[in-house]
Amino acid sequence: KxxxxxxxxxxxxxxxxxxxxxxxxxxxxxxxxxxxxxxxxxxxxxxxxxxxxxxxxxxxxxxxxxxxxxxxxxxxxxxxxxxxxxKVAKFSKGCAGVEVPNIGCVYVLPSWSPIKAGTDDMKKWDPKYDAVGYPADNYWAGAKKACDDIGMSLPDISKLQSIYKARRKDSSLGLPTSGDFWSSERHAWDANYVDLFNGSTSYDDKDGIYHSVLCIGD
Known part of the structure; x- marks a missing residue:
């Protein structure tokens, strides 16, 4: 049995x-x-x-x-x-990534797909981008949707910098030591990201393919 x-x-x-x-x-x-x-x-x-x-x-x-x-x-x-x-990946209160004190569950998204311009998904996930008619695939919007699909969300700049500081303080957490991670803060054609190697902030076009994604949850 x-x-x-x-x-x-x-x-x-x-x-x-x-x-x-x-x-x-x-x-x-x-x-x-x-x-x-x-x-x-x-x-x-x-x-x-x-x-x-x-x-x-x-x-x-x-x-x-x-x-x-x-x-x-x-x-x-x-x-x-x-x-x-x-359940851990989709529904439960369990953390599929790393529990970080005072931040919550931090999950490195292994992969995701961009959202194509002019689609209904674009209207839902990034109406600003859609409204100005940019033709390129939107990787930032795809990252936002992918986090939401597993019941989590993109962190803002402040949260990403807190994750960077937590990693510097305790390397045993297993948080990423490098990489440019999308934040939830954006304009019509670009979005901010944080470099987890040094904590610096910059921005890039949303069709940028060389960025990584952290999802956060409770």
Whole structure:
């Protein structure tokens, strides 16, 4: 008897459905506080839905995200490895990155896609850019959307500089030691970023492809 079930999806992706029999179960009279998300319903339209994981706390999916052959591990020594928990990455109050005192959960986004100019997504995630008609793909808006997709947000300049100071104070946290990270502060065609090597601030066009992304959450 096992609490784990292996699943292979039609596209070849593998999942492990795991059940924790020791997790609490919602009972009669318990209060459930839902969260809300805009989900696509076709033809470029979205509808707001309420969801809760209160009744599915004992259940999780674990995904092999890169196919590396070796001991399965989500994180060791502050680095992400070959498996991810669906709930930690998307819904739960757990931190998929690093818990930083007085800042919260800090997660280095491994990858994300730009948003194409003139699309509905651009109108939603960066209407200033869309309004002036810039034709290039917008990597800053893509980063903002990617953080929101996992229930987190882009940090502002002040928060990024606090992360830089926290890294200087305690290197064992596993925070990035270099890289230009987008901030949430922007104008129509450019956005600010912070260099985590020295804490300096500058700006670049939103179609810049050489920037990194930190997402922050509670």
């Amino acid at each position: 096992s609490n784990n079930v292996g699943i292979i999806l039609a596209d070849g992706a593998t999942l492990i459905l795991t059940y924790n029999p020791n997790a609490g179960i919602i009972g009669d009279g318990d209060t459930v506080t839902p969260s809300f998300a805009d989900l696509p319903i076709g033809f470029g339209r979205t509808k707001k839905f309420a969801y809760t994981t209160s009744v599915t706390d004992p259940i999780d999916f674990v995904m092999d995200v890169n196919g590396f052959k070796g001991p399965n591990s989500e994180a060791r020594n502050g680095k992400q490895y070959d498996i991810r928990s669906f």
